[in-house]
Amino acid sequence: MKLFYPLVLFDTGIVSFGMYLSEKMTTDFYLVFFLIIIFASISRNFKLLMVIGGITALLYGILLYSWGLLTNEEGSSYTLRIPFIFIMTAFYGYIVQTLTKEKRKALTISEDKYRGLFENANEGIVLLRNPQLQIADVNREVEKVIGYTKEELLLKDFFDLFIPEETEKARDFFKEVDEKGEGRADYLSLTKKDGSPVEVDFSIKRIDLGRESFHQMIFRDLTEQRKLEKKIRQSKRNLEAIFDGIRDQLSIQAPDYRILRVNRAVIEHYQTVFEKLIDRKCYEAYFLRSEPCDRCPVSVTIETKQPAFSTMKRSEDNTTLQVFSYPIFDEKGDLLSAIEYTKDITEQQRLQEQLIQSEKLAGIGVLASGVAHEINNPLSGIIGMAEIALEEEDPSKKKGYLMDILECGQRIQEIVKGLRSYSRAAKKEELSRVDLNGILEESLKMVQLAVKASSAEVIKDFQCVEKIQANVGEIQQVFTNLITNAFQAIDGKGGKLGLSTRSTDDSVEVKVSDNGKGIPHKYLNQIFDPFFTTKNPGEGTGLGLNIVYRIVSKYEGTIDVESNERIGTTFTIKFPIRRAEL
Amino acid sequence: MSRKILIVDDEEVIRKFLKIHLVKLGYEVTEAADGVQALEQLGRDDFDLLICDILMPKKDGWEVIREMKSNPKTKSIPVIVLTAKNEDSDMFKGYNLGANYYMTKPFTKSQLIYGLKLMLGETSEEIRA
Numbered sequence: 001m002k003l004f005y006p007l008v009l010f011d012t013g014i015v016s017f018g019m020y021l022s023e024k025m026t027t028d029f030y031l032v033f034f035l036i037i038i039f040a041s042i043s044r045n046f047k048l049l050m051v052i053g054g055i056t057a058l059l060y061g062i063l064l065y066s067w068g069l070l071t072n073e074e075g076s077s078y079t080l081r082i083p084f085i086f087i088m089t090a091f092y093g094y095i096v097q098t099l100t101k102e103k104r105k106a107l108t109i110s111e112d113k114y115r116g117l118f119e120n121a122n123e124g125i126v127l128l129r130n131p132q133l134q135i136a137d138v139n140r141e142v143e144k145v146i147g148y149t150k151e152e153l154l155l156k157d158f159f160d161l162f163i164p165e166e167t168e169k170a171r172d173f174f175k176e177v178d179e180k181g182e183g184r185a186d187y188l189s190l191t192k193k194d195g196s197p198v199e200v201d202f203s204i205k206r207i208d209l210g211r212e213s214f215h216q217m218i219f220r221d222l223t224e225q226r227k228l229e230k231k232i233r234q235s236k237r238n239l240e241a242i243f244d245g246i247r248d249q250l251s252i253q254a255p256d257y258r259i260l261r262v263n264r265a266v267i268e269h270y271q272t273v274f275e276k277l278i279d280r281k282c283y284e285a286y287f288l289r290s291e292p293c294d295r296c297p298v299s300v301t302i303e304t305k306q307p308a309f310s311t312m313k314r315s316e317d318n319t320t321l322q323v324f325s326y327p328i329f330d331e332k333g334d335l336l337s338a339i340e341y342t343k344d345i346t347e348q349q350r351l352q353e354q355l356i357q358s359e360k361l362a363g364i365g366v367l368a369s370g371v372a373h374e375i376n377n378p379l380s381g382i383i384g385m386a387e388i389a390l391e392e393e394d395p396s397k398k399k400g401y402l403m404d405i406l407e408c409g410q411r412i413q414e415i416v417k418g419l420r421s422y423s424r425a426a427k428k429e430e431l432s433r434v435d436l437n438g439i440l441e442e443s444l445k446m447v448q449l450a451v452k453a454s455s456a457e458v459i460k461d462f463q464c465v466e467k468i469q470a471n472v473g474e475i476q477q478v479f480t481n482l483i484t485n486a487f488q489a490i491d492g493k494g495g496k497l498g499l500s501t502r503s504t505d506d507s508v509e510v511k512v513s514d515n516g517k518g519i520p521h522k523y524l525n526q527i528f529d530p531f532f533t534t535k536n537p538g539e540g541t542g543l544g545l546n547i548v549y550r551i552v553s554k555y556e557g558t559i560d561v562e563s564n565e566r567i568g569t570t571f572t573i574k575f576p577i578r579r580a581e582l
Numbered sequence: 583m584s585r586k587i588l589i590v591d592d593e594e595v596i597r598k599f600l601k602i603h604l605v606k607l608g609y610e611v612t613e614a615a616d617g618v619q620a621l622e623q624l625g626r627d628d629f630d631l632l633i634c635d636i637l638m639p640k641k642d643g644w645e646v647i648r649e650m651k652s653n654p655k656t657k658s659i660p661v662i663v664l665t666a667k668n669e670d671s672d673m674f675k676g677y678n679l680g681a682n683y684y685m686t687k688p689f690t691k692s693q694l695i696y697g698l699k700l701m702l703g704e705t706s707e708e709i710r711a
Contacts, residue, residue, distance in 0.1 A: 369669070373637065376666035377593050380688040384599035387691045404595050 007095065012037060015088070032060050032085055040092030044100070053089025057082045121218075126158075128215040130206070133158045133174065136214060145200075145221045147193035163189045163197045174204075177215065181206045186222070199226055249342040252328070255302050255335050257281045257292060269344075282340070287314070297325035301338040305329075311345075319346045352550060359547040360477050367419075367480075370450025374415055378408035418445050433467040434475055436510055436575075440499050443479035451487045456495035456514075465501045465508045468575045474551045481544040482512040482571050489516025489569060498570075507557075508577055513570035519563040527561065585702060586610045586627065590620040590646065591635040591664065596687075600633065603691055607698075617641025621649055624656050631701055634681075636665040636672070644679060651680035660701040664689075 015033070036056060043049040061082045064070050069078045118125055124142040128135060138153050146161065153161075162170040166188055177183040182205040189197040199222040207216050243250060244264040252261040259277050267274060270286070282298065283289045292299050297308035308325045324341040382405050389401035444458065468475075486497050498513040519527060526532045528549040533542035552559045556576050563569040587609045589600050594615075601611045612627065614620040616638045624632070632650070636643035643663065650656040660682045665672070668686040676684050683697045 372668075373666035376668075376687040377596065380666075381593065381595035381599065383688045383690060384603070385595065388599050388602050401599075404598065408595060 029081060032056065033088065036085060036089045037092055040089060040096050043093060043096060046093050046097045049093040050090060053086050053093070056089070057086040060085060124219045124221070126217040128158060128217060130213040130215060133215065145198060146190050161190050163191045177204050198223060251282060251340045251342070252337050253282050253298055253340060254337050257283060257298070259285060260337055288316070297323050298338050298340050301325040301327050302335065305335050319344055320349050321345065355543070356474065356477070356547055356550060359543045360473065362543070363477065363480060367446060367450045371415060371419055374449045375412055378411040381405070381408040415449060418449065429471065431469050431471055434470045434472055435467050436465055436475065436501055436508060437462040439472065439475050440479055440501065440510070443476055443483055444499065447480055447483045447487060451484055456487060456490050456497050459496060459498045461498070461500035463502045465503045466577050468508060468555070468577060470555055478548045478551050478573070479512070481548050485544065486512055486514035486516065486569070489514050489518070491516065506576060507574040510573045511570055513568060515568035518565040518567055518569055519561070520565060524561065524563060584608055584610045585630040586612065587631045587633060588612050588614060588620065588623055588629045589633050590614045590617070590638070590643070592616055592638045593635070603694060607695070617643065617646045620646050624650055629659055631662065631698070632659050633662045633664050636663060636667055644675065647676070647679045647681055662697050662701055
């Protein structure tokens with residue numbers, strides 16, 4: 001179409017130039033020629049154009065004839081003008097015709113495209129003829145969503161499609177659309193043929209098709225979306241209920257430590273309100289500090305994007321907290337936030353201390369009965385010898401008996417001395433720098449009193465090891481339990497008890513070994529469980545090794561056991577030492 | 583002929599004063615310092631009474647009693663358990679194994695003589711003495 005005018009101009013120019021060269025240019029010929037071009041340009045009908053072209057040629061012929069130009073000596077060249085005009089008409093007419101046809105074809109194609117879109121759209125489309133908003137056309141989706149057929153809809157009043165309560169709202173909305181030319185609404189519902197409402201999302205635009213003006217209304221059925229939204233809301237509520245229902249504290253922090261969310265346990269613990277915590281830095285809000293706390297697992301998670309864990313003491317309210325931190329990622333894998341899970345283990349720890357304490361008491365009970373036995377022997381000697389001495393007349397014999405009594409008395413004195421230093425240590429509550437070798441010696445003495453296994457050979461290999469920061473009583477408890485077990489495992493002669501200490505790069509190692517009966521393989525993974533015992537009822541509580549394990553863990557140490565039946569057992573304890581502290 | 587008594591105890595001082603008492607009372611006394619020695623003596627000689635400690639190295643008193651009571655030759659010898667283990671459960675264990683009398687340390691001479699005479703079936707006048 002764009003080429004039409006240049007083409008016509010070019011042709012006209014060429015033809016004009018040809019006529020000029022043939023020196024046959026006359027004003028009238030030009031006039032007729034341009035008249036023909038004008039006719040061709042405005043014509044829509046090729047046949048009509050040919051008729052017009054014929055008539056023009058004929059009229060021009062008559063005109064030429066009346067001027068007498070056809071009959072003079074140059075008549076033949078004038079006569080040629082008549083078919084020339086007719087041919088030119090046909091030529092221009094053909095060009096115009098072809099171009100218009102193409103234009104029309106393009107139009108038809110785009111109309112078909114629109115139709116296809118219209119019919120197959122997933123959205124409902126309603127065409128409303130302006131200005132009275134009469135339904136002009138609807139697509140299949142409309143029929144599907146509201147259940148009316150196209151024919152029924154074409155006869156209906158547009159506003160009757162809305163649910164009765166919303167007709168007024170819909171009219172107001174369309175008034176607005178009229179002013180602006182377009183609009184959107186997601187608050188209106190349509191009525192289905194069966195009377196039930198259907199929530200939809202509209203967009204409306206004024207369009208012109210041909211010479212007519214329409215409003216094109218496109219709507220989406222929101223039923224599925226609303227269902228989905230409801231489901232999401234429900235699952236969100238469920239998650240929130242779980243979040244709030246957890247009795248331990250949960251707090252979600254952004255990577256800049258800002259608190260994003262907390263559960264009810266946090267609100268209750270700090271006796272505050274949600275608004276006072278949100279958007280504040282966690283270390284300010286919870287710990288009243290100006291920078292992130294030491295050993296805070298959230299810091300670790302923010303740095304490493306890994307879960308982290310730490311036990312923290314809050315001096316503010318004297319609680320012990322176990323804090324776990326887990327990363328939350330966005331779709332790209334960047335850290336979105338960290339969820340901090342805080343468990344107050346103050347009570348649990350108190351109970352554990354109590355358990356350790358009561359096991360210690362039970363242990364002391366065992367010791368006491370052992371010690372009583374040990375005292376009873378020399379005491380028997382004293383009483384028996386004293387009775388004999390009383391009856392004896394011979395002074396030299398009497399002296400011998402009294403010597404025996406004295407010796408027995410001194411033995412008792414030794415026992416009592418040992419017992420006192422042991423119980424004094426056991427009573428100590430606070431941490432101090434503890435000499436492991438000294439405690440091993442003391443514990444050995446105590447156990448030797450309580451458990452008669454004096455025939456077992458004790459092999460000591462004590463190296464000069466660092467003192468560790470610990471509660472003496474608890475370390476004593478560990479060694480006493482292990483040595484007692486070792487002695488009990490030994491039976492018969494040739495029994496050997498090994499006690500050794502040594503330093504490694506980052507720990508102090510204590511080994512307690514025996515060549516006794518060993519622990520059956522099947523029990524090895526149970527021996528540290530509470531109340532696990534192979535002893536007869538009344539002989540063991542099943543708490544001894546469990547307590548050993550708890551105490552060692554408390555000092556962040558490790559305990560390993562190696563045992564073979566009939567060959568013996570070795571317990572190896574490692575207490576970490578922090579070089580920086582030395 | 584004087585009656586023979588075997589004293590088994592790992593405590594030398596206890597064996598010593600027991601022996602003095604018993605010799606004075608006219609018994610013939612043999613000593614053993616542990617369970618193994620005790621069983622050796624029992625196999626070597628005939629005894630009228632066994633006074634036996636429980637907690638001893640090598641072989642404890644329980645084992646000594648078990649073995650002698652299962653040996654027809656020594657089965658009928660009365661046994662006095664002499665021990666510092668004074669819990670009821672120990673006492674029951676002793677009687678179950680076949681011990682005849684249970685005496686806990688420390689004890690006096692009269693307690694010793696009472697149990698001794700009872701086991702040997704001797705007259706009560708001597709007990710009073």
